[in-house]
Amino acid sequence: MSKLREIGVKPASRHGQNFLIDLNLVRLIVSSAELGPRDVVLEVGTGTGALTEMMAPQVGAVVTVEIDKHLYELASEELIDFDNVTMLQCDALKNKNRFNPLVMDAVGEALARVPNSQLKLVANLPYSVATPIISNLLLCEHTPHMMVATIQKELADRIVADPWSKDYGALSVWMQAQCATELVREMSPKVFWPQPKVTSAIIKCTVSPEHRDAIPDLRYFHQFTKSIFLHRRKFLRANLVAAMKRELTKEQVDEIIGRMGFADDARTEQIDVPTLLAFCEEVRKVAPDWKL
Numbered sequence: 286m287s288k289l290r291e292i293g294v295k296p297a298s299r300h301g302q303n304f305l306i307d308l309n310l311v312r313l314i315v316s317s318a319e320l321g322p323r324d325v326v327l328e329v330g331t332g333t334g335a336l337t338e339m340m341a342p343q344v345g346a347v348v349t350v351e352i353d354k355h356l357y358e359l360a361s362e363e364l365i366d367f368d369n370v371t372m373l374q375c376d377a378l379k380n381k382n383r384f385n386p387l388v389m390d391a392v393g394e395a396l397a398r399v400p401n402s403q404l405k406l407v408a409n410l411p412y413s414v415a416t417p418i419i420s421n422l423l424l425c426e427h428t429p430h431m432m433v434a435t436i437q438k439e440l441a442d443r444i445v446a447d448p449w450s451k452d453y454g455a456l457s458v459w460m461q462a463q464c465a466t467e468l469v470r471e472m473s474p475k476v477f478w479p480q481p482k483v484t485s486a487i488i489k490c491t492v493s494p495e496h497r498d499a500i501p502d503l504r505y506f507h508q509f510t511k512s513i514f515l516h517r518r519k520f521l522r523a524n525l526v527a528a529m530k531r532e533l534t535k536e537q538v539d540e541i542i543g544r545m546g547f548a549d550d551a552r553t554e555q556i557d558v559p560t561l562l563a564f565c566e567e568v569r570k571v572a573p574d575w576k577l
């Protein structure tokens with residue numbers, strides 16, 4: 286980080302520029318990702334290239350994206366000797382629901398180049414975009430095999446949360462329906478420069494192709510989870526009525542709730558992931574064309 290100070294780069298908090306300065310934790314991110322020559326790594330937030338530099342010798346290819354022009358230029362010098370690293374200077378997201386197509390194109394090219402390739406997201410993510418990066422990657426044309434990322438602890442808690450807990454919600458269900466989720470390590474603000482205001486964590490999500498294949502319509506399930514958890518304090522029935530107000534009559538909602546065997550006072554936060562998947566399918570059978 287002394288190099289940053291030397292050249293007068295002042296970390297921009299709007300871009301979540303909190304650099305991981307504890308090398309043991311950078312190593313822990315890398316070892317948790319179980320990297321090998323088949324891997325194509327997508328890194329969002331190159332920063333100074335410290336994590337990129339550690340990963341590049343172990344993998345088939347790295348696609349690393351940095352929004353900040355100065356950091357991109359600095360990292361370009363650091364990474365010049367790695368011919369398997371593709372650097373992009375752009376916003377990784379087109380909007381909060383979509384990756385930047387330039388990023389997906391570069392990932393597609395890298396996947397095509399590396400024999401028997403598989404995609405992994407490995408990153409110290411900018412916190413303002415951590416949720417859309419992690420959740421949207423599961424909707425992209427290139428499905429990740431694994432995601433290992435540093436994110437805010439509060440978000441990690443939501444990803445691994447169990448039913449009945451205060452953190453259980455749409456994100457928990459969306460992630461756990463497709464991945465084995467694990468909170469690898471909690472991280473104090475002290476391991477970053479400059480220190481963020483919140484505690485962080487390394488999260489590891491290993492995608493299960495069997496679980497994904499068991500979800501017939503991923504986009505439908507994604508919007509279903511978001512709408513059904515919109516009002517946490519409301520009963521499940523009221524949430525479904527509100528989400529489907531243009532699609533289902535109250536009688537149809539009651540029929541589905543009855544078929545699922547839910548009690549009248551059931552709340553969404555009590556329902557486990559397999560039951561929510563089955564519930565979504567019951568709804569989809571009756572309202573296959575529902576769009577938010």
Ligand SMILES: C[S@@+](CC[C@H](N)C(=O)[O-])C[C@H]1O[C@@H](n2cnc3c(N)ncnc32)[C@H](O)[C@@H]1O
Nearest residue numbers: 300303304305330331332351352376377409411
């Ligand atoms: C938490 S820092 C991580 C930097 C480095 N990988 C490390 O471990 O020290 C996040 C980086 O993401 C960059 N960034 C922020 N928003 C971005 C976006 N939407 N797309 C691409 N990069 C972004 C920031 O400029 C910053 O360099």
